[in-house]
Amino acid sequence: MNQRQQELLDRLNRTGKTVIEAEAEHFGVASMTIRRDLRFLEKNGLAVQTKKGAIPKPKIYAAPLNMAEDSAVKRKIAAKLLEMIEPSSTVLLSTGTTTLTFARLLAQQNLPLTIITNSIPIASALFQTRIKVILIGGELRTTSLDLVGPAAEKYLSEYHIDLLVTGCDGADAQQGFYTSDLNLANLEKLSAKVSDKVIVITESRKFGRKALVKFAEIADVDAIITDNHLKAIDRELITRKGVEVFTT
Amino acid sequence: MNQRQQELLDRLNRTGKTVIEAEAEHFGVASMTIRRDLRFLEKNGLAVQTKKGAIPKPKIYAAPLNMAEDSAVKRKIAAKLLEMIEPSSTVLLSTGTTTLTFARLLAQQNLPLTIITNSIPIASALFQTRIKVILIGGELRTTSLDLVGPAAEKYLSEYHIDLLVTGCDGADAQQGFYTSDLNLANLEKLSAKVSDKVIVITESRKFGRKALVKFAEIADVDAIITDNHLKAIDRELITRKGVEVFTT
DNA sequence: CAAATAATGTTATTTTTTAACATTATTGAA
DNA sequence: TTCAATAATGTTAAAAAATAACATTATTTG
Known part of the structure; x- marks a missing residue:
């Protein structure tokens, strides 16, 4: 050269x-x-x-970032969530592909917000926007460029959050929400504890699939946003527990 | 759409x-x-x-990642530093372009190490290597994809580090080391406090340039690695303070 | 130095892109 | 529903960009 x-x-x-x-x-x-x-x-x-x-x-992050294909379904779910966001609030956005899609949508808006996250792709997506970004410290997971572990939990425990937005790897209308990583499950539990309100965003196809660890009961969350292929019976079960369901 | x-x-x-x-x-x-x-x-x-x-x-703003042009000078300094790294030790690698060059070099080795850093580019460079990476949490700086602020300091204060490696924006053989960000200066001071040993790596052209905030005295560090254009007078002043100087 | 090689410049040709308008589909109001 | 209005898509000529091929100029090296 x-x-x-x-x-x-x-x-x-x-x-x-x-x-x-x-x-x-x-x-x-x-x-x-x-x-x-x-x-x-x-x-x-x-x-x-x-x-x-x-x-x-x-560069660098391209692979793990692209893996989160912004599917049409995810974008619709993200758009629905956007309507519910209070300006100037503090939102904890957990790692995940659907939450990343939401972060990308946020980056195009001009909302004054504070976003706390444990995901490097999400932090990167919000880089150089009006949004104040706080990245939770912790141990770097080699699979997904996010931060978990005891250090992350300790760090998070000091915060108070208005709204937690999280996804899941699996869900069951009776049992609750699942993830495939134990460390992440612990962090999710703590996240819910320090947050006033919890919204789960997930594609409806996750319902019926369980993953390794349950991190929340259905009743632990305030609302679920999913696509309109959610089975009527699941919807019924969930709303009966006092949890709101929004579909695209 | x-x-x-x-x-x-x-x-x-x-x-x-x-x-x-x-x-x-x-x-x-x-x-x-x-x-x-x-x-x-x-x-x-x-x-x-x-x-x-x-x-x-x-998906990510490329500039701050690329800004670290791996200049030949920086690569030589990094190679020198590599010789001094103890396997299995815990190294705190502060944000900066020279430290990023070093991280890229590390990624090519096969050393068992724990790297703690507040720089997303550095964490990313070490992604999927044998190195265990811990990213310090904190507030995302919009200029450089790194994490600073009180939260970062609190997080760091819990650690004990074998070796701190840091760069600088400016240096003076009598006065010490400078950076252009107040938050970062605070973090650097604390970093030195929790570390057994401190090495500064910097291009010699930084000597004689002061920046906004001083974060360390010359005598606070154990060694300086720089290129062979360091002025003889500067070298003399530094060694007289009991600080080792290594050049490429 | 001079031959060989590499880099750069020039220009004709091909390909891609655009703009402008024609056609078809879709919407929404009477 | 009909029918205008609007939006989306198709077609084609003109413009722009990219390429290939060859000419010229540097640079290397024996």
Whole structure:
């Protein structure tokens, strides 16, 4: 990589994008040269060519972040939740793919909020918005870029939260909510304890699937937001326990 | 957003990219329609148009991660530091570009270590390695994806650290080390207090530049690692205070 | 130094993108 | 329901961008 390509990459990384014609002029070279540079950077995994230039190659967190495909169902659930958020409140947003979808939606709004989370992808999604972000410390899970463990619990225990928003790996209309990680289950239990209100957001297909550890009873939560494929019998069971159900 | 756009976005997120002509065929519509869809997705911050299609919008602001250009100087300093690391020790790696370069080097080794850090880029760099990573919680700084503030200090105060490795924004051979953020300075002071040993790694060009807040005296640290352009007079002043100086 | 090689520039050609308008579908009010 | 209004999609010509191929200029190296 030559001097010009180095500088080009630096400028690209600093500004977030580059435009061929402008760079050609800046460096005083033919635009074909910049095109060749961008091809080179792309081939080496440092950039992705766009319409008239390039952007930096999406980096480090890309994989774990993309794994949370923003499905249409999740986006609808997130939109429903958004209606219920009080401006200026403090919301604890637990790790998960549905909660991440919600965070991305939040990032596009202009709500004054404080978000506390144990998920690096969620914290990143809210980076450089009006939202004040507090990341819970703890041990980094190698599977999902989030923070759990006793240290995380200790950290969280000092806070008071208006609203906890969490997802789940499995749910049962009679039994409650499940997750597949013991450490995370402990953190979820504590989260509910320090929060005034608890909302679970989850795709309806999670109902009927149990996972490793139960972290909450149905009656422990105030509301569930899910999609409109929730079975009538499940809905009935849940509302009978005094828990509100919202569907998309 | 209509049905087709939803599905297009889902496919895009699942596969990581999309090609106009292929999608036009898949949906049985004119390629112009897919073009319009991609424009729409781009306008809504969900995708970035590329040469013949689009990729998902990079989920995280890339600049602070990339800003740590791994300069040759920084890589040499990092290599020097690596020689001094005790296996199985607990190292506190503070936020900064030079420390990030070191983290990237660490990720390529196979050392059993525990790294505690307040930097998301550093934690990410060490993701999925043999290294156990503990991320200090706290308030997310909008400039640099790291965590500071009273909560971070409280969290850190519970730990005992073998070695603190930190950089600086400015240094003076008589006065000490400077940073440009008050919150970070407080955290650095505390970090030194809970650590047995302190090493500062910094490019020599930082000497002679003072920044907003002093966070340590020269004599507070055990060693300084820098490049071989450190002025002889500075080196003399530092060693006279009983602080070791290593150069690349 | 001179041949070989690499980098850059130039330009004609191809491909992609856009804009503008035509056509078809959808909506909503009478 | 009909029928205008509006929105979505299709078609095509024009513009812009990207490429390939070759010319020219630097740079290396024996």
